[in-house]
Structures are given as structure tokens and as C-alpha cells.
Amino acid sequence: MSKLFFKGRIDPREKYQRFGYNTKRKTKLGSENAPLILSVQTQERQTVIETLLAQHELHGEITLEPTKPENTVQLDTLLNLPGTQTFEKKPNRNDPCSCGSGNKFKKCCG
Template identity: 40%
Template sequence: MEKVFDGKKAAKLGTVANPAVITVPTAERVKELESVFQENGWRYTIELAPDQPEDIKDLEILLNPLKTKVVDKRVGRNEPCPCGSGKKYKKCCGQ
């Protein structure tokens, strides 16, 4: 059986160990994106490929990082019901 997790943490995107890799069709677009990367201090590799479609997934990930989800606390069975009835949750809305 193969190991799925080797215990090593992946390097953060946009660093020396894991630079962002994007593909663009024109030299103008290369200059635009270089300025974005340099402005933010990210490491990158831009490939100029006129015959391939533009691929800027790594840049989109860097510009829009995932937000941490905050979960609201659940109402316990014996706590007052949040609807304001004054009854316990288990006797009111928690049936």
C-alpha cells in the first residue's frame, strides 16, 4: 500500500521553494503580470506560449487567498431556545 501523506509540509505558493507558474500568449501580458508579482514580492515563472491559452490559476490563488471559516456555536439541548420562547431548546425548536 502506498503512503499518501509523507509528513512534509508543502511550501507556500509564491516563495523560492514553490514559485507561481503561469502561461501567457503575449509579451505585453508578460509585462503586466511581472509588475503584479514584483509589486507583491512573490516569486514567479512566466512562460510565453502564443499557441496555448492563458493559464493564471496560481496568480488568482495568490490574489484571492482562502478565508478561514468561522462556525457559530451550536445551541445545547438544555440551553434556552434562541427563538425567545423561554423554553429549553429540546422542548421548543429542537424536537
């Protein structure tokens, strides 16, 4: 057998390319291509939402519907994204103790 012999498909099957989670999405929610869809009950609330969208440079379609409940879930999720979590560095055994005794961590608080 030749070393250049390839057993199998060169390209993945077409039907499997359409499924799955797309991690390299080019359109983000709140952009011009994918605007936020929001509904409010009053004109005052609509102006408040419009100022929020302008402050955060987002695009959205706001509909005024007094009979239906307010729906601003998409805007709330974009504005309240969790930040990056950082943790304090745990001292190594031979580092000086953080309590200020002057001893090594392993002899004092470790």
C-alpha cells in the same frame, strides 16, 4: 531474556524513507526556491500577472508565448485557497431558546 533485547531494526529501511507524501516540506510554491511557472499570450497580461505577484509577494517565471494558450493555474490555485470554515454553535437542551420565547430550547424548538 533481557529487558533490553531489541528484536528488529533500529532505523527504518532506506528505501521506504524516499517514498510517501512529505508533510514537512520546506519549500513552498511561489517562493524563490520554487517559483511559479506561468505562460501568457500578451504583454499587457504579463504586466497584470507581475503586479499580482508583487501584491501577494510571490515569485514566478512568466514566459510570453503568443501561440500557446495561457497557463496561470498555479497562480490561480494559490490566490483562491479556501478559508477556514466555522459553524454556529448548536444550543444545548437547557439553554434559552434562540427564537426569544423565554423557554428552554428543549421545550420550545428542540
